[in-house]
Amino acid sequence: MKISRIARISAIGAIAALALAGCAANEPSTPAGSDAPSASTLEGTIKATGASSQTAAQEAWTKAFQEANTGATVVYEPTGSGTGRENFLSGASNFIGSDRAFNDEEIAAGGFKTCTADDIVEVPVYISPVALAFNLEGVETLNLDATTIASIFAGKIAKWNDPAIAALNPDAKLPDAPVAPVHRSDKSGTTGTFTAYLHATAPDVWTWEDDDTWPIQSGESAQQTSGVAQAISAGAGTIGYLDASQIPDGAGQVHVKSGDDFVAYSAEAAAALVESAPLATGRGESDIVFDVDPASAASGSYPIALVSYAIGCVNYEDKNIATLVKSYFEYIISADGQKAAADNAGSAPISDAVREKAQAAIDRIVTK
Known part of the structure; x- marks a missing residue:
């Protein structure tokens, strides 16, 4: 939806x-x-x-x-x-x-x-939940686990039809198109929250410590939350993290794996x-x-809060x-x-x- x-x-x-x-x-x-x-x-x-x-x-x-x-x-x-x-x-x-x-x-x-x-x-x-939103024609929701999310933002997954994404979304029509991850260019607590989640839940892939400054040269950067929202809206194949209050209209939603469940962002789950x-x-x-501690998130809770x-x-x-x-x-x-x-x-x-x-x-x- x-x-x-x-x-x-x-x-x-x-x-x-x-x-x-x-x-x-x-x-x-x-x-x-x-x-x-x-x-x-x-x-x-x-x-x-x-x-x-x-x-x-x-x-x-x-x-x-x-x-x-x-x-x-x-x-x-x-x-x-x-x-x-x-x-x-x-x-x-x-x-x-x-x-x-x-x-x-x-x-x-x-x-x-x-x-x-x-x-x-x-x-x-x-x-508030830190949501993952994307712009992918014909796809409205995706299930992603921590390892796959970390691989996308670390630049290790380059295409939307990558086997790791496809395995979690067997019914989705994933295009053979580039993945364009978007991160904050400014020093941001939202970045700190997101990198803390990546480091706690996928340390083998995301080897950097949590930090308010994006730690690697990868993907597209945007200034402040509003800039990330604009970049997602403007670019096909984009995916970015931002406070859920500012998700752009029409953006796709990532359901993040938490325990045995894939959880949509919501205030209750955060x-x-x-x-x-x-x-x-x-x-x-x-x-x-x-x-x-995102790594201790119980099933049903949203792990990026x-x-x-x-x-x-x-x-x-x-x-x-x-x-x-x-x-x-x-x-x-x-x-x-x-x-x-x-x-x-x-x-x-x-x-x-x-x-x-x-x-x-x-x-x-x-x-x-």
């Missing part, structure tokens, strides 16, 4: 129960004991850069937040996760979105010029992978990061900036904020348990 935007978000209802608690979108309430002011007092502008995967979600979040807080403005520029993290280090962004949290070495090095101290807040706000993942150890109290983060400071020089960031973070993790993202981007709402941990981290932002 062809994948439409409505089909991409249809699974949300099945997991809506994960996000029943939280603040109303038109009334971002302040938790008891919090220093954040009521919505009516919020004024000023905060600027952010980062993950292009969050684009649709950020559009929904900023619109609802600004409608509820008419004196506040949130500007989010989808530059890509790598640029976002660089801007946070340099002090160019008040907060960022990133498909990868800062790693242990980066946190130990510190030097976050956006902050007045090295303590940072990292909270998961956006869970949530199943992430919900079973432990939190990373050795992190600070304001640093809530998942340790997702992106967990994207909102990242800010515990301490800001400007306390009004701190208040705005804190209030905005509280809204986007709320049940209504998560529903807004689900409706606009097809993402999976965070669970109540994750929300509770995220709220405790956000509460540490100093606003006085």
